[in-house]
Amino acid sequence: MDKENYFAPTLTADQVSDQVLLQSLKNPGKPFYLALALFGGMIIFGLYCLFTQIVKGLGVAGMNNPVAWGIYLVNFVFWVGIAHSGTLISAILFLFRSRWRTSINRIAEAMTVFAVIMAGIFPLIHVGRIWFAYWLFPYPNARMLWVNFRSPLNWDVFAVSTYMTVSALFFIVGMMPDMAVLRDRFQGIRGKIYGLFAMGWRGTHKQWHHYETAYLLFAALATPLVISVHSIVSWDFAMSILPGWHSTIFAPYFVAGAIFSGTAMVITILFPLRKIFKLENLITDKHFTRLAQMMLLTSLIVSYSYLTEFFIAWYGNNIYEQATFYNRAFGFYGPFFWLMIFCNSLLPLTIFFKKIRSNPKILFLISLLVNVGMWLERFVIIISSLAHDYNPYAWKNYTPTYIEWGVFIGTIGGFLMLFFLFVKFAPVVAISEVKGQIFHDVRGGEHD
Amino acid sequence: MTETKQRIKAVFDNYERFVETLKKLAAENSLDIEIFSPMPVPEAERLFPQKPSRVRWFTFFGGILGVIIGFAFPVYTALQWPIITGGKPVVTIQVFVIIAFELLILFGAIFTLLGLLISARLPRQNLRNYDVRFSDNSFGVIILTDESHAAELQHLMQEADELIVDQVEVEKSIDR
Known part of the structure; x- marks a missing residue:
């Protein structure tokens, strides 16, 4: 087992509660409220764009025939991908007993929940008449019709809503003991609300016993779920016969890409957060190094998938497939492809150098570009394949309109707003887990 | 008494x-x-051993229920409108595996939560014997x-x- 101490050597258990809790007590200051105002503005702009589309119709978006799936679905895949590393860090690394997850798992879980919410919005917007979105779910109705369970789009409904439910449950259950800590520190309404989330937690050995079993089971359920969800998202594409989409590599390729983009997003968020709330002795440079290593691994898998796609297009000797991939690299959207290669495949290679992977500042910059690269990856896959299918007569390029960009900006604002509010009001670090590590391992307590 | x-x-x-x-x-x-x-104390677990938590049974039966629903429901709805499309069978079990899998996880997770709440006797208002220092x-x-x-x-x-x-x-x- 990994015995390394990931916290600052001077960290004590008293500091953990104080440090984590004081953030919520303290007035976060002007920059915090300015940031909230900015995110609020982004949300309002997004809502304006959405309502424009509802009033005027889907024509205000840039989607056309053949590119019927525009950046709404690019954003959907992007946000679902972001969500994935949260579950990876909280569930998969828990099962592997990777101890470095401990002070960052809560942040990653929050990221998962908020990113899935943002992802879930896009298919609803994409289908146009958002008030009929409940038609996606099977329910008894006067038309005597059921949804088509053979459609990958319907698998998506089940996968994404399951993912949202399970990750929210995991998140809330994981916070229960920490909410009890907050309940005991706050009076009045705030204490009552924390008390609701703590659900009467007392921390007896019997409760911990059941809690630990439940937590393990949640992790065990979430692990296959996270892999299935992005596989199913990839089948939205792979199950069709479009060149550039119809490929068996899509499921593992998308899962690796999702974890890659999610890890990058964790670094992007963690770096400013650590600075603002002065959590340097809880979230150390070692955590960033571990995240960077994960980013490097997934980047290599993703790069390998890029190569495989091109190799199979050439080796398979299918002219349609070959034309699609030639067009992907040298066609109208070619620059995006090369930018994607730079951000996702070349830039992360620098993490091989120890100097770079132990420098959070540089990792932050790399992670920003990886976020861009992963968004572009989905753009390149979805748009360039649709715009250039079998029949040259049907070829048509697509450019997103400001309405589509506006909705995307709105969800970025929404994601960051939820995240900032979470940081302000909830424990950003899993207090009980960090304490457990300090008491048992760092101080050389007994081991079974 | x-x-x-x-x-x-x-x-x-x-x-x-x-x-x-x-x-x-x-x-x-x-x-x-x-x-x-x-926080959990491994020594307490070892010195005062307890039976394996009941929560796992909740998860187990929740998962089984999810699988049953995940197959039964798509089969039922497919048979309500038994038109062959694309030469494929009406009841396509391979495809329904995906739905069954997702519902296995969904029901498993919901029942795990239920199991935790029931076994740990939560939620509760009366914090019997509790002291705020314990958190x-x-x-x-x-x-x-x-x-x-x-x-x-x-x-x-x-x-x-x-x-x-x-x-x-x-x-x-x-x-x-």
């Missing part, structure tokens, strides 16, 4: 002394003990005992930073 018992509450600020005391107490038979801690960095041991044993147990717990003994009325068939 109630009876009078002694309640001994010990609060420890020091982890090592707390564990030492737990070791001494573990030697006593049939102790009505509650151990409070701000900070203090550890607690609370023992309910007959008067005859009280002195002996107090002696075992003398290393505590705080030791409070009082008389309580407990229902005989108290459900803990």
Whole structure:
């Protein structure tokens, strides 16, 4: 087992509660409220764009025939991908007993929940008449019709809503003991609300016993779920016969890409957060190094998938497939492809150098570009394949309109707003887990 | 039906002394003990072994229910409109595996939550025997005992930073 101490050597258990809790007590200051105002503005702009589309119709978006799936679905895949590393860090690394997850798992879980919410919005917007979105779910109705369970789009409904439910449950259950800590520190309404989330937690050995079993089971359920969800998202594409989409590599390729983009997003968020709330002795440079290593691994898998796609297009000797991939690299959207290669495949290679992977500042910059690269990856896959299918007569390029960009900006604002509010009001670090590590391992307590 | 018992509450600020005391107490038979801690204590698990948590059965049956629904429901709906499209069978089991898998996870997770709430007796309003220090960095041991044993147990717990003994009325068939 990994015995390394990931916290600052001077960290004590008293500091953990104080440090984590004081953030919520303290007035976060002007920059915090300015940031909230900015995110609020982004949300309002997004809502304006959405309502424009509802009033005027889907024509205000840039989607056309053949590119019927525009950046709404690019954003959907992007946000679902972001969500994935949260579950990876909280569930998969828990099962592997990777101890470095401990002070960052809560942040990653929050990221998962908020990113899935943002992802879930896009298919609803994409289908146009958002008030009929409940038609996606099977329910008894006067038309005597059921949804088509053979459609990958319907698998998506089940996968994404399951993912949202399970990750929210995991998140809330994981916070229960920490909410009890907050309940005991706050009076009045705030204490009552924390008390609701703590659900009467007392921390007896019997409760911990059941809690630990439940937590393990949640992790065990979430692990296959996270892999299935992005596989199913990839089948939205792979199950069709479009060149550039119809490929068996899509499921593992998308899962690796999702974890890659999610890890990058964790670094992007963690770096400013650590600075603002002065959590340097809880979230150390070692955590960033571990995240960077994960980013490097997934980047290599993703790069390998890029190569495989091109190799199979050439080796398979299918002219349609070959034309699609030639067009992907040298066609109208070619620059995006090369930018994607730079951000996702070349830039992360620098993490091989120890100097770079132990420098959070540089990792932050790399992670920003990886976020861009992963968004572009989905753009390149979805748009360039649709715009250039079998029949040259049907070829048509697509450019997103400001309405589509506006909705995307709105969800970025929404994601960051939820995240900032979470940081302000909830424990950003899993207090009980960090304490457990300090008491048992760092101080050389007994081991079974 | 109630009876009078002694309640001994010990609060420890020091982890090592707390564990030492737990070791001494573990030697006593049939102790009505509650151990409070701000994080899971592996020593408490080892010294006061409990049956494997019931939560796993909830997960198990939740998962099975999910699989059953995940197959039965798509099959039922497919048979409601049995038109062959694309030369494929109406009931396409391979495809329904995906739905069944997702519902396995969904129901498994929901039942796990239910199992946790039922087994740990949550949510509750009455924080019986609780002390706010137990969520900070203090550890607690609370023992309910007959008067005859009280002195002996107090002696075992003398290393505590705080030791409070009082008389309580407990229902005989108290459900803990």
